[in-house]
Amino acid sequence: MVKGQRTLTLGVSGEPQSFDPALQQSGGDQRWRWQATFDTLLRCDADGNVVPNAAQSYKLSKDAKTLTMKLRKGMTFSDGTPVNAAAAKATIKHMKKGGGSDAGRVAEVTVKTPDAHTVVLKAPRPTGQLPTFMCLAPGAIAEPKQISSGSVASVPVSSGPYKLDPGGSTSGSVYRFVKRDDYWNADAYAYDTVEFVTMSDSTARLNALMSGEIDGAVIDQDQAAEARDTGLHVLSNPGTWTGMYINDRAGKKIPALGDVRVRRAMNMVFDRKAIADHMFGGEAAPTTQIFNPGATAFEAKLDKAYPYDIARARRLMKEAGYADGFTIEVPSEADGSAVYNPLVIQQLGLLNIRVKEVPLTGPTAISDILGGRFPVMYARMSTSASSLFSIVEALEPGSIWNVMRTKDPKLQKLLEEAQVARGERGDEVYREINEYVVDQAWFVPWVAENTFFATRDASMVPEMTDPFRFNPYLSDFK
Numbered sequence: 001m002v003k004g005q006r007t008l009t010l011g012v013s014g015e016p017q018s019f020d021p022a023l024q025q026s027g028g029d030q031r032w033r034w035q036a037t038f039d040t041l042l043r044c045d046a047d048g049n050v051v052p053n054a055a056q057s058y059k060l061s062k063d064a065k066t067l068t069m070k071l072r073k074g075m076t077f078s079d080g081t082p083v084n085a086a087a088a089k090a091t092i093k094h095m096k097k098g099g100g101s102d103a104g105r106v107a108e109v110t111v112k113t114p115d116a117h118t119v120v121l122k123a124p125r126p127t128g129q130l131p132t133f134m135c136l137a138p139g140a141i142a143e144p145k146q147i148s149s150g151s152v153a154s155v156p157v158s159s160g161p162y163k164l165d166p167g168g169s170t171s172g173s174v175y176r177f178v179k180r181d182d183y184w185n186a187d188a189y190a191y192d193t194v195e196f197v198t199m200s201d202s203t204a205r206l207n208a209l210m211s212g213e214i215d216g217a218v219i220d221q222d223q224a225a226e227a228r229d230t231g232l233h234v235l236s237n238p239g240t241w242t243g244m245y246i247n248d249r250a251g252k253k254i255p256a257l258g259d260v261r262v263r264r265a266m267n268m269v270f271d272r273k274a275i276a277d278h279m280f281g282g283e284a285a286p287t288t289q290i291f292n293p294g295a296t297a298f299e300a301k302l303d304k305a306y307p308y309d310i311a312r313a314r315r316l317m318k319e320a321g322y323a324d325g326f327t328i329e330v331p332s333e334a335d336g337s338a339v340y341n342p343l344v345i346q347q348l349g350l351l352n353i354r355v356k357e358v359p360l361t362g363p364t365a366i367s368d369i370l371g372g373r374f375p376v377m378y379a380r381m382s383t384s385a386s387s388l389f390s391i392v393e394a395l396e397p398g399s400i401w402n403v404m405r406t407k408d409p410k411l412q413k414l415l416e417e418a419q420v421a422r423g424e425r426g427d428e429v430y431r432e433i434n435e436y437v438v439d440q441a442w443f444v445p446w447v448a449e450n451t452f453f454a455t456r457d458a459s460m461v462p463e464m465t466d467p468f469r470f471n472p473y474l475s476d477f478k
Helices: 031-037 085-097 144-149 202-211 221-229 260-268 272-279 300-304 310-319 336-349 365-370 387-394 409-420 423-439
Strands: 007-012 042-044 050-052 055-060 066-071 110-115 118-122 162-164 174-179 193-198 216-219 233-246 284-286 326-332 353-359 376-382 443-455
Touching: 007 031, 007 202, 031 162, 031 174, 031 193, 050 055, 066 085, 085 110, 085 118, 085 144, 202 216, 202 221, 202 443, 216 221, 221 233, 221 443, 233 260, 260 310, 260 443, 272 284, 272 336, 272 443, 300 423, 326 336, 326 376, 336 353, 336 376, 387 409, 387 423, 409 423
Parallel strands: 007 193, 007 216, 326 353
Antiparallel strands: 042 050, 055 066, 066 118, 110 118, 162 174, 174 193, 216 443, 233 376, 233 443, 284 443
């Protein structure tokens, strides 16, 4: 190592399957590796606002169908080829057909390049989230020839602030990246070298932090107190909502779930404060909402909508004609559902709702979840400072997490307005959507759960500007 150079070492929870931009995920700590490698057209700030990045300006049309981005001039990949509109177009087109989890965000978008520095995206319907999507994996910029040859998957040419050092990297263990001094925004990145150490076990990450082997990592809720006690700096923010999805709100599989009284009753048999205090160690807040507490859609008064009241819940079930309950299947896998399904079984049992667990294994696990097999399921979903992002992810008929494609006429009008509304009216619409969804009991949230990121000292990350609150951007490390 050159004398005076600074190295940042981060523990990462998983191993990258590929550097192919089409296969990258927008969330979680594994995004660091692709964000080091690929610049994005736009960037989302701490409040969820979209700001310039590789594109120095952008404009979304009034009907929210057309996004025009003007790229900075003079940008290059690490091999000297230009970062231009053609490269952005090639990457977005590759994302559309590349088979990754983010492909759906741009599946129906067309891309045009009127000149070398202009990218125009057109959507078939109002899509107010187009700028936000360009902050995420669909906005990454890869070298077109590498996309065509497939070499981008293993030794990617970089458009971002760092480039992969194959000689200093070991598959399955450590990935080393070296800073690009010719990157247009190099001054925003404080470290000359960044190393990502694969550590799937959270205990291993915490031990590595305490020993000084790594500088930062995502840790679990039950590790936060120990981390603080040992002198580590812990950043915590509401970043997920945890509870249950009622997927079958229309009662297609389970007619009872189509009755709002049943869904409201299900909300009333969970003692949210007890769950927050005892299952999350006080590192969570009771909630009935799927929106981040920092989002404009969030309203504190809504958290009082469903008090813990078993007797009232039973009366609602009786009024709906389901005093004897019914049977539902829920997925079971080796994650949070293994911890929380017993709670679901116990509390829904108070309403005579019989819960049958179905183990999820093998290649059909994801398709079983996203294909709408289960009328109800445990949920731990990320939230954002952007209200519209949460709306697009969960509430629209085509949303990835509206797995049974529920469409409510009254809600649909609000959803359509949300795509084009701006300013104060936009915030009003977001709140109206939240109020309606809570009233109709589409979900059974229990808590707004904090996410945790630990560093060796506070000066390393003065502020976390990631609007999803999972982990800092690489530029947040100082």
